[in-house]
Amino acid sequence: MLKQFEAHFKDLGYTEQTAIQAAVYEPMVGDHNVLGLAPTGSGKTVAFTLPALANLLPGDGTQLIVLEPSQELAIQTSRVMRDWAKLLDLQVLALTGGANVKRQTERLKKRPEVIVGTPGRVLNLVSDRKLKLHLVSLLIIDEADDLLTGDTLDTVRSIAQAAPAEVQLGFFSATDTPILHELDQWFGQTVERIDVRQQDQTQGVVRHGLLEVGMGKRNQMLKRMLAMPNFRALVFFKQANTLRQTATRFYHEHMSAASLTSDLRQVQREKALQDFRLGRIRLLLTTDxxxxxxxxxxxxxVINYDLPSSVNEYVHRVGRTGRMGEPGQVISLGDDHDLRDLKKMLKDTDYELVPVYFSGRTLTTERPTAPVKAPVATQAPSQEGVPVISKKDDATVPVAMQPTDQPAAKKAAKPVKDVVSNPSKKKKHKNRHTKNKGMRKKWRDHDEQNQK
Known part of the structure; x- marks a missing residue:
């Protein structure tokens, strides 16, 4: 490691490198193609940043391309790399979809040494000859298990083909997929596989809970969870429509929540993520x-409002909590059938899924018991003021002392008169006209008497 990096490493409070950082440094500095596999939250960004920057020349144009699957991750990675790059007087530029293309093109004229971007935007700028790759010596594909699928695989390969034939390749991922065993065939170069997932010790203690909640009551459950002290959560949805409905409802109810979806503008997405990181909002509703x-x-x-459909989805979702030794909690919501399917899907993993319950203002693994209703006491006759114990439902309940100084007449209940109903007899109602007629007759008689 360079001396500048060693000093900054200590300034950031790190005492030693993580397993992936130590394992890939020498091979990457030695120009080897590598595939680095390490758990989520194990410092993979710093793992490829330090050896990648060590081989760059300041002022020599764009020499390093880093590809990320999303705008947020590209921006986050560019910030991390910029923090280290300034120690070597290197410039880092983020190129993401959704941002202003003209502004990005103007910044490219300053010839930054490092480009971090999403594959679609990078390839568009390469095709328009705004971004030239003839000096690129290293291409890093982060989250390779995701980027090397579907149409994105063709985009990544097109970028690799636009770079020099001897370009060094770096692939990094938290999960293993079949294509990661076929990199030699897809990219035409031998790739050294470095897997430290079993040796890594950076993961904190994460509890994986199953909370049985029907679809119609999940919003209410999220509101109840906000009553827990210092509670914040990243909430994952499958359907964008469900997310929007929940976000709209929470907005009108002034809940501490915001949404992070692909249809928002980049400025809105950055603000939502920044507010969540700073604790200004407590629930961030998002998709994968x-x-x-x-x-x-x-x-x-991390809350799974909608359950993931694959093991890889679950791994990456829950990897947002319990990072760098911190404790974490995963709460998966669903009905009994959903939760059974999730347990079946994850049966071959090391995750221990435990039923949890929401009681009071906390989550617990103990099933709450229904409150026992006190049996209704029936009052029985007493003698000489002795407490009476009446029995009902095999339970004895003390009854209040019976007064002994009251006359028997007062104790006796009043007799109830028998009421014989006559269905043929209808109640006679006075009507307004009959009443007025009687009043008119009264006044006529009064006038006749005065005339006499």
């Missing part, structure tokens, strides 16, 4: 766009 790579320091919990 935020499941990968995002680093939210000391995030207490």
């Amino acid at each position: 766009v935020a499941a990968r790579g995002l680093d939210i320091p000391k995030l207490p919990a």
Whole structure:
């Protein structure tokens, strides 16, 4: 490690490198193609940043391209790399979709040494000849298990083909997929596989809870969770429509929540994420766009509002909490059938899924018991003021002392008169006209008497 990096490493409070950082440094500095596999939250960004920057020349144009699957992750990675790059007088530029293309093109004229971007925007600028890759010596594909799928795989390969033939390749991922075993075939170069997932010790204690809640009551459950002290959570949805409905409802109810979705403008997405990181809002509602790579320091919990459909989705979602030794809580919501399916899907993993319950203002693993209603006491005759114990439902309940100084007549209940109903007899109602007629007759008789 360079001396500048060693000093900054200590300034940031780190005492030693993580397993992935120590394992990939020498191979990458030695120009080897590598595939680095490490758990979420194990410092993969710094792992490829330090060796990648060590080989760059200041003022020599764009030499390093880093590809990320989302705008948020590209911006986050660019900030981390910029913090280290300034020690070597290197410039870092983020190129993401959704941002102003003209502004990005103007910044490219300053010839930054490092480009961090999303594949679509990078390829568009390369195709328009705004971004030239003839000096690029290293191409890093972060979250490789996600980027090397579907149409994105073709985009990444096109970028690699636009770079020099001898370009060094770096792939990094938290989960293993079949294509990561076929990198030699897809990219035409031998790739050294470095897997430290079993040796890594950076993961904190994370509890994985199953909370049985029907779809119609999940919003109410989120509101109840906000009553817990210091509670914050990243809430994952499957359907964007469900997310929007929940976000709209919470907005009108003045709940401490915001949404992070792909249809928002970049400025809105950045503000929502920044507010959540700073604790200004306590619930960040999102889709799997935020499941990968995002680093939210000391995030207490992750909530699966909608359950993930694959093991990889679950791994990346829950990887947002319990990072760098911090404790975390995962809460998966669903009905009995949903939770059974989730347990079946994760049966071959090391996750221990435990039923949890919301009681009072806390989550607990103990099933709450229904409150026992006191049996209704029936009053029985007493003699000489002795307390009476009446029995009902095999339970004895003390009854209040019976007064002994009251006359028997007062104790006796009043007799009830028998009422014989006559269905043929209808109640006679006075009507307004009959009443007026009688009044008119009264006044006529009064006038006749006065005339006499």
